[in-house]
Amino acid sequence: MTSWAKPFTVDIPDSELTLLRDKLERARLPDELDDAGWDYGAPLGNMKRLVAHWKDTFDWRKAERAINQLPQFTTDIEVEGFGPLNIHFVHQKSSVENAIPLLFVHGWPGHFLEVRKLLPILTASTPDHPSFHVVAPSLPGFGFSEGPSERGFGGYQYAEVLNKLMLSLGYDEYVYQGGDMGHILGVHIVNKYGHKHVKGWLSNMPVHLVRYRVPSVFFNPLLCLELLTAPFNKRLWNDLDAARQFSKGRGYFVVQATTPQTIGYSLADSPVGLLAWIYEKLHKAVDNYQWTDDEVIEWISIYWFSRAGPAANVRIYYELTGGNKHGMFEGTKWTSVPFGISLFPKEPVRVPKSWAHMIGNVVFESEHEAGGHFAATEQPEALAGDLRKMFGKGGPAYGVVRGKDGYA
Amino acid sequence: MATNAEVPFKLSVPDSDIDLLHKKLDLTRFPDELENAAWNYGAPLSDIQRLFEHWKTKFDWRRAEAEINKLPMFTRDIEVEGHGTLNIHYVHQKSEVQHAIPLLFVHGWPGDFLEVRKILPFLTKKSTDYPSFHVVALSLPGFGFSEAPKKPGFAGRQYAEVFNKLMLSLGYEEYVYQGGDWGHLLGLHAVTHYGHQHIKAWHTNMAVCRRPAFLSHPLVFLSMLTIPFNKSVKADLEHSMVWRRSGQGYFAIQSTKPQTLGYGLADSPVGLLAWIYEKLVSWTDAYPWTDDEGKPDFARSQSTMLTRSSVIEWISVYWFSRAGPAASTRIYYEMTGGGKHDTFEGTKWTSVPVGVSYFPKELVRLPKSWSYTLGNLVFESEHDKGGHFAAFETPEKLAGDLRRMYGMGGPAHGVISGKPGYDEA
Numbered sequence: 126m127t128s129w130a131k132p133f134t135v136d137i138p139d140s141e142l143t144l145l146r147d148k149l150e151r152a153r154l155p156d157e158l159d160d161a162g163w164d165y166g167a168p169l170g171n172m173k174r175l176v177a178h179w180k181d182t183f184d185w186r187k188a189e190r191a192i193n194q195l196p197q198f199t200t201d202i203e204v205e206g207f208g209p210l211n212i213h214f215v216h217q218k219s220s221v222e223n224a225i226p227l228l229f230v231h232g233w234p235g236h237f238l239e240v241r242k243l244l245p246i247l248t249a250s251t252p253d254h255p256s257f258h259v260v261a262p263s264l265p266g267f268g269f270s271e272g273p274s275e276r277g278f279g280g281y282q283y284a285e286v287l288n289k290l291m292l293s294l295g296y297d298e299y300v301y302q303g304g305d306m307g308h309i310l311g312v313h314i315v316n317k318y319g320h321k322h323v324k325g326w327l328s329n330m331p332v333h334l335v336r337y338r339v340p341s342v343f344f345n346p347l348l349c350l351e352l353l354t355a356p357f358n359k360r361l362w363n364d365l366d367a368a369r370q371f372s373k374g375r376g377y378f379v380v381q382a383t384t385p386q387t388i389g390y391s392l393a394d395s396p397v398g399l400l401a402w403i404y405e406k407l408h409k410a411v412d413n414y415q416w417t418d419d420e421v422i423e424w425i426s427i428y429w430f431s432r433a434g435p436a437a438n439v440r441i442y443y444e445l446t447g448g449n450k451h452g453m454f455e456g457t458k459w460t461s462v463p464f465g466i467s468l469f470p471k472e473p474v475r476v477p478k479s480w481a482h483m484i485g486n487v488v489f490e491s492e493h494e495a496g497g498h499f500a501a502t503e504q505p506e507a508l509a510g511d512l513r514k515m516f517g518k519g520g521p522a523y524g525v526v527r528g529k530d531g532y533a
Numbered sequence: 534m535a536t537n538a539e540v541p542f543k544l545s546v547p548d549s550d551i552d553l554l555h556k557k558l559d560l561t562r563f564p565d566e567l568e569n570a571a572w573n574y575g576a577p578l579s580d581i582q583r584l585f586e587h588w589k590t591k592f593d594w595r596r597a598e599a600e601i602n603k604l605p606m607f608t609r610d611i612e613v614e615g616h617g618t619l620n621i622h623y624v625h626q627k628s629e630v631q632h633a634i635p636l637l638f639v640h641g642w643p644g645d646f647l648e649v650r651k652i653l654p655f656l657t658k659k660s661t662d663y664p665s666f667h668v669v670a671l672s673l674p675g676f677g678f679s680e681a682p683k684k685p686g687f688a689g690r691q692y693a694e695v696f697n698k699l700m701l702s703l704g705y706e707e708y709v710y711q712g713g714d715w716g717h718l719l720g721l722h723a724v725t726h727y728g729h730q731h732i733k734a735w736h737t738n739m740a741v742c743r744r745p746a747f748l749s750h751p752l753v754f755l756s757m758l759t760i761p762f763n764k765s766v767k768a769d770l771e772h773s774m775v776w777r778r779s780g781q782g783y784f785a786i787q788s789t790k791p792q793t794l795g796y797g798l799a800d801s802p803v804g805l806l807a808w809i810y811e812k813l814v815s816w817t818d819a820y821p822w823t824d825d826e827g828k829p830d831f832a833r834s835q836s837t838m839l840t841r842s843s844v845i846e847w848i849s850v851y852w853f854s855r856a857g858p859a860a861s862t863r864i865y866y867e868m869t870g871g872g873k874h875d876t877f878e879g880t881k882w883t884s885v886p887v888g889v890s891y892f893p894k895e896l897v898r899l900p901k902s903w904s905y906t907l908g909n910l911v912f913e914s915e916h917d918k919g920g921h922f923a924a925f926e927t928p929e930k931l932a933g934d935l936r937r938m939y940g941m942g943g944p945a946h947g948v949i950s951g952k953p954g955y956d957e958a
Contacts, residue, residue, distance in 0.1 A: 166793030391797030391804025398797025436564030
């Protein structure tokens with residue numbers, strides 16, 4: 126079974142910092158085409174600036190001290206067929222005793238620190254909004270969690286880890302929030318533990334593509350009728366286009382789903398290579414969010430210093446698709462667990478919002494004017510606000526967790 | 534055409550570049566690996582670590598460099614419309630047969646000009662039994678020791694222009710062409726622009742094309758109807774599906790975000806090694822190998838293609854390339870409009886004679902009837918061994934095919950008047 130959680134502080138050995146600095150000092154950068162902009166990938170000018178910042182200005186120890194302000198722990202979670210994995214997580218309780226237990230799950234290339242800006246809002250004690258006890262783990266293979274050492278660690282294994290983590294903390298019933306992989310794993314977790322343990326969930330990337338198919342005439346007749354209006358419905362047209370792009374499988378997706386080990390050598394050995402690989406996504410997927418250089422470098426550093434190394438996390442794409450042989454939702458079905466969707470206009474991975482009804486019992490829907498893929502970072506008030514509205518008094522999922530409605 | 538004179542070329546990588554490489558190798562940080570991963574997730578850790586050890590402690594670049602410098606190499610400036618002047622590196626080996634056939638050999642990715650090395654002696658040999666060739670093998674722009682284009686939009690037409698101007702500058706008004714991988718795809722572009730007038734015939738060892746349409750190739754289209762009943766075609770398509778399902782990652786990233794990928798390739802020797810080595814193994818007929826103890830080893834029984842040294846030399850050419858390793862991946866972007874169209878865009882069917890060699894471990898094997906869409910198909914040859922890097926893996930087979938295609942009695946004999954490949958007896 127699981128052991129008691131141990132307090133955890135991030136403490137990267139000096140030798141790691143030295144190795145990183147030595148590598149940055151010997152960085153060899155590529156050339157670039159004239160006026161390439163972002164067309165071919167992360168621009169050289171930006172990369173040169175970021176590398177210099179990382180080498181000369183960025184203070185990891187200072188960032189580390191700030192991270193360690195968060196209450197972090199590790200605990201061993203046994204996964205059937207895989208042995209125990211040591212899981213790292215943030216656990217911030219609210220002063221409100223009956224706060225709602227909330228599991229916040231990051232994606233790729235995200236990490237546990239994405240919960241940072243949400244914490245003070247969600248755990249605040251106020252009569253106007255529900256309060257939450259927040260648990261934000263590093264997914265296995267990410268951040269400071271151990272990664273699986275065997276093949277086949279798929280969606281339901283991640284779900285098992287996440288559920289057991291909550292149970293080990295005494296949260297027999299809880300709610301869930303995630304985007305990106307956090308959404309995909311959310312679908313898995315409600316399939317396996319919905320109603321019994323997961324009482325409701327909110328996604329900020331509510332996509333669903335079963336074998337990359339569109340709604341079927343037999344199972345989703347209303348959605349099909351809606352598609353006929355597409356030529357006259359600009360929003361729907363844009364969403365369909367986005368869906369097409371998503372299902373095409375972009376470069377990083379295909380590489381990570383088929384040969385994660387091969388790209389892993391670059392990611393593990395070159396801080397510059399790792400920086401480019403992730404920074405491109407940070408830039409592309411946000412709604413005009415002005416990343417500071419410190420923010421970017423801190424983000425990449427979590428990956429660089431991760432416990433399992435930067436090559437481990439990309440394997441999630443392989444394991445969730447069987448090596449790109451099937452979609453990520455394989456083996457999941459529609460569930461009636463109360464489901465909420467937060468829609469941010471610049472989320473690049475989206476489908477027509479009505480398709481969320483193919484995932485679950487949509488009881489809450491919120492559309493925002495601003496924000497992109499990294500909602501918790503870009504629009505923390507909006508995302509936290511959605512959780513408060515969905516689970517608060519008068520909200521469609523109020524009181525889903527017995528005895529813990531979020532109020533004093 | 535404002536080309537400068539030919540300049541003899543000797544490869545001489547600066548000491549500082551070699552030092553930097555070794556400093557980086559010393560700082561290498563390896564990833565972990567899943568148990569029993571084998572080749573399922575990509576290049577295996579044990580393979581990469583063994584190669585890394587060899588690179589760090591045994592491989593002698595200066596010795597490899599000296600061997601490369603035994604090849605007759607040159608550079609010259611080639612003007613490309615809209616792209617200024619590019620300094621192009623090439624091997625030019627003449628045959629002692631005065632009326633030898635001028636042949637342009639074009640490599641692909643992750644190939645390089647050195648792929649011509651093993652077939653050079655075969656092709657330039659003088660004999661009454663088979664034809665001889667004057668061989669030109671360039672480094673594609675952005676590869677090996679050629680300069681890279683500086684502006685976006687350097688695609689099929691531009692590569693064809695480089696090829697043609699290079700051959701013309703060497704006095705070869707008429708020539709034949711051989712290529713696989715990009716060499717094949719660019720061949721389609723080259724004959725589109727310069728077929729008949731300059732390119733009199735060509736040969737490919739990677740016969741890929743668009744699916745024949747009924748209107749353009751009715752007979753070939755109709756022959757597709759027999760596919761469900763044709764066992765060997767079905768087997769070929771199955772084989773091709775492997776590439777389509779699990780081997781396309783490099784294509785997807787290089788055709789859309791080559792710059793992002795390029796940072797890791799430029800900065801990490803081991804990253805570059807893994808990226809290319811994966812293809813050297815999965816695209817060749819060279820795996821698995823075992824040594825005397827039955828353990829996996831690099832010296833293959835039939836061919837010594839993938840020895841540790843040959844792999845490291847191969848990677849080193851990319852590492853020390855003039856434009857750097859990132860530049861070479863851009864060809865995928867430029868030739869597909871950033872992943873928006875296929876690589877055949879801009880080509881058209883010509884009646885230029887074309888010959889095809891089929892190797893069993895080529896990454897994609899389409900129905901052979903489709904080869905008729907490549908041009909005026911005059912020669913076909915099927916082999917039971919060999920893969921994607923034909924000139925490197927099975928040079929005698931590839932050279933043999935060229936000899937038969939162009940030799941006396943062959944279907945492309947005498948395509949270039951005055952240069953039949955033989956001198957008077």
